[in-house]
Amino acid sequence: MKSIAQTHRTELKPTIESTVERLHIPNMRNKDFSLSNIDQTQTVLHLFPNMVMNTAIHNGSIQLVADDLIKQNVDVIVVCSTSEVLLKNILEQAGLVVTEEYNRLSISVNLQNSLIETGPGNLNCKAILFVPWVTQTMSDSKILSNSIFEFVSKSLHHILYHPKVYRTVAFPAIGCGLIQCPVNIVAHAMIDATITKLKETMLYFTVSFVILPNQFNVYQGFANKLASIKQSSETFGSVPYSFSKLTLTFTAKQERNLKKCRSDIESHINTCTQIKCREKEENLDIWTQQLVLIFYKYCLDHYIWPTINLEQKKVILIGEKTSIDDADKYFLELTTQALKQTQLDNISRNILWEYQIDSSTWESYSYKCNAEIEYALTFRKLPVVNITNEQNETCLIDFNKNKEIFNSRIRSIRRQNLTNYSLPMHWQCQSTNCCRFILSEHSEEYKNIKDKFNQTMLGNYICIKSIERIQNQRWYKQYAAHRDAMNERLKQETEKMLFHGCNEDSANSIVEECFNRSYAGVNGTVYGQGVYFATNAKYSHDYTRSNQANERCMFVVLVLVGKYIFGNSSMKVPPKGYDSTTDNNQIFVVYHDAQAYADYLIKYQ
Numbered sequence: 001m002k003s004i005a006q007t008h009r010t011e012l013k014p015t016i017e018s019t020v021e022r023l024h025i026p027n028m029r030n031k032d033f034s035l036s037n038i039d040q041t042q043t044v045l046h047l048f049p050n051m052v053m054n055t056a057i058h059n060g061s062i063q064l065v066a067d068d069l070i071k072q073n074v075d076v077i078v079v080c081s082t083s084e085v086l087l088k089n090i091l092e093q094a095g096l097v098v099t100e101e102y103n104r105l106s107i108s109v110n111l112q113n114s115l116i117e118t119g120p121g122n123l124n125c126k127a128i129l130f131v132p133w134v135t136q137t138m139s140d141s142k143i144l145s146n147s148i149f150e151f152v153s154k155s156l157h158h159i160l161y162h163p164k165v166y167r168t169v170a171f172p173a174i175g176c177g178l179i180q181c182p183v184n185i186v187a188h189a190m191i192d193a194t195i196t197k198l199k200e201t202m203l204y205f206t207v208s209f210v211i212l213p214n215q216f217n218v219y220q221g222f223a224n225k226l227a228s229i230k231q232s233s234e235t236f237g238s239v240p241y242s243f244s245k246l247t248l249t250f251t252a253k254q255e256r257n258l259k260k261c262r263s264d265i266e267s268h269i270n271t272c273t274q275i276k277c278r279e280k281e282e283n284l285d286i287w288t289q290q291l292v293l294i295f296y297k298y299c300l301d302h303y304i305w306p307t308i309n310l311e312q313k314k315v316i317l318i319g320e321k322t323s324i325d326d327a328d329k330y331f332l333e334l335t336t337q338a339l340k341q342t343q344l345d346n347i348s349r350n351i352l353w354e355y356q357i358d359s360s361t362w363e364s365y366s367y368k369c370n371a372e373i374e375y376a377l378t379f380r381k382l383p384v385v386n387i388t389n390e391q392n393e394t395c396l397i398d399f400n401k402n403k404e405i406f407n408s409r410i411r412s413i414r415r416q417n418l419t420n421y422s423l424p425m426h427w428q429c430q431s432t433n434c435c436r437f438i439l440s441e442h443s444e445e446y447k448n449i450k451d452k453f454n455q456t457m458l459g460n461y462i463c464i465k466s467i468e469r470i471q472n473q474r475w476y477k478q479y480a481a482h483r484d485a486m487n488e489r490l491k492q493e494t495e496k497m498l499f500h501g502c503n504e505d506s507a508n509s510i511v512e513e514c515f516n517r518s519y520a521g522v523n524g525t526v527y528g529q530g531v532y533f534a535t536n537a538k539y540s541h542d543y544t545r546s547n548q549a550n551e552r553c554m555f556v557v558l559v560l561v562g563k564y565i566f567g568n569s570s571m572k573v574p575p576k577g578y579d580s581t582t583d584n585n586q587i588f589v590v591y592h593d594a595q596a597y598a599d600y601l602i603k604y605q
Helices: 002-007 038-047 084-094 096-107 141-160 183-198 216-229 255-272 282-286 289-301 321-349 367-378 444-457 473-490 504-513 537-541
Strands: 011-025 052-057 060-066 076-080 116-118 127-131 168-172 206-211 237-251 273-278 305-309 314-320 351-358 361-364 384-388 394-398 403-406 409-417 434-438 464-472 495-502 531-534 552-560 564-566 580-582 587-590 596-604
Touching: 002 011, 002 255, 011 289, 038 216, 038 289, 052 183, 052 216, 060 183, 060 216, 076 084, 076 141, 084 096, 084 127, 096 116, 127 141, 141 168, 141 183, 183 206, 183 216, 183 464, 206 216, 237 255, 237 289, 255 273, 273 321, 282 321, 289 305, 289 321, 314 321, 321 367, 351 367, 351 473, 361 473, 367 384, 367 473, 434 473, 434 504, 444 464, 444 537, 444 552, 444 596, 464 473, 464 504, 473 552, 473 596, 495 504, 495 537, 495 596, 504 552, 504 596, 531 537, 537 552, 552 587
Parallel strands: 060 206, 076 127, 076 168, 168 206, 564 580
Antiparallel strands: 011 237, 052 060, 052 237, 116 127, 273 314, 305 314, 351 361, 351 409, 384 394, 394 403, 403 409, 434 464, 464 596, 495 531, 495 552, 531 587, 552 596, 580 587
16 A cells, blocks of 8 residues: 555555454344353354353343453452452452452451452452352252352342442352352352342443353353343344554645545555345354354454344355455355255154064164165165165165165165154254253152152262253154054063263263264173163263263163163174163163163253
């Protein structure tokens, strides 16, 4: 641009000013706001570590921030004074003046029930409010919840009715550190108390809950509670983005040189930048929240300002021309990916492919193979397709002959429509194939599962953090078809409710992809090389593993044991005529994806 100015005998003086704006990321309509597992939470915080989730309440708002409490630029920082670790950290960071002020004020009050307000010291706030939190018991969830509710209410009452007018406050998630309170209880109590207090005031007031970036389970709990109170029109969240604002000042002796210089520089800028608008993008309806986050991250990394308008089905990209073209191609790639996934979900949700074992027995293909076979037939219109089954055999599927061919083995195959298989009446409505619903601890459903868990686990754990109902439509329908076929063949029902313990990562994969045979053998193969289930929770507990929050995962599973036989480590499948193997005591081993359905997931400490 300087060379253009020199050409027109014009002096150019650039001024660069830094500015920050927030980019609002849209929430996909008919999609759940919630983060269903730790993997999704980690994905969000990995893509946007400075993401702020926000919802409006009355005249105020509630925010969720992944950051350190001491870094918050707010009017008041609330500190739980009975948390030794947090108190020590805040006083060290705030400095000697605040430490001395706190010690002086604490002499004349009862630290178990008095609030202490000090100056900010080195922190970027106007005041620090030290509030005690004491609970009589950790085992009674109602008492625990009430004590947390009171902690927040007392703090906000002090701030909202303060002689000084405060507008913003930041809270830590109390009890989620060394004490390890159930996250869902803490999140619900703190946010519910905030809602109650915000509705009492006409002030425009913002309450932030600040979670350390590595506390994924805590962030997930608060995010899901926030999601439950969001309005459908609200955004998923927002991220700050730094701009450099360039101001150009032109000076010339002749006005015509000035005008010509400005015109040429504007033309130069227009050749380098572009605004691209895609309209009538109906396929945005099938985009997932994760795809939106990935696309926005890509755009920001390439200095593009993206806007997705779901109401108008419009996508607007602003940035450098070459980068815009690449971003547009990436948008089309993600749309193709979304279309394929939607097609796979739809076709495999209501279709079941089976192969024939003998004249009276048909076995269904695995979850993964079922989708691959149906996709090849329905969408790719292929006459044949190769698949790799759970025995790691590469089989040729011949649709014209309805045969499966592996070396010299040839088996008949058939396609069943599962549309007539209804979902359980107690399931909640869902817009996607797989959803997880946290049960209310006051519901009969919750109590029944807890009672079954407690039959052998009572006294062997501290508390149940949550019980989730797993609603995987495709998996359940395949399980139901397998159940009906087995009942017809055996002339009796053999369904049992059993337990399966595992680590958190495996649990999240199982919810989405079922008990895949690839997990077989992880914890031993004494009674066969399949997936293991136990009649009592205490046995399965030994196969769970604690996560960072000291939480363990155990499934309550519907299992079709069928006709079973004593197993041994050499068995890759049950002997002919049998459906599962056992230790003849408390263990059952199954060998097919559709032979078990994960009904509930218990998280406990």
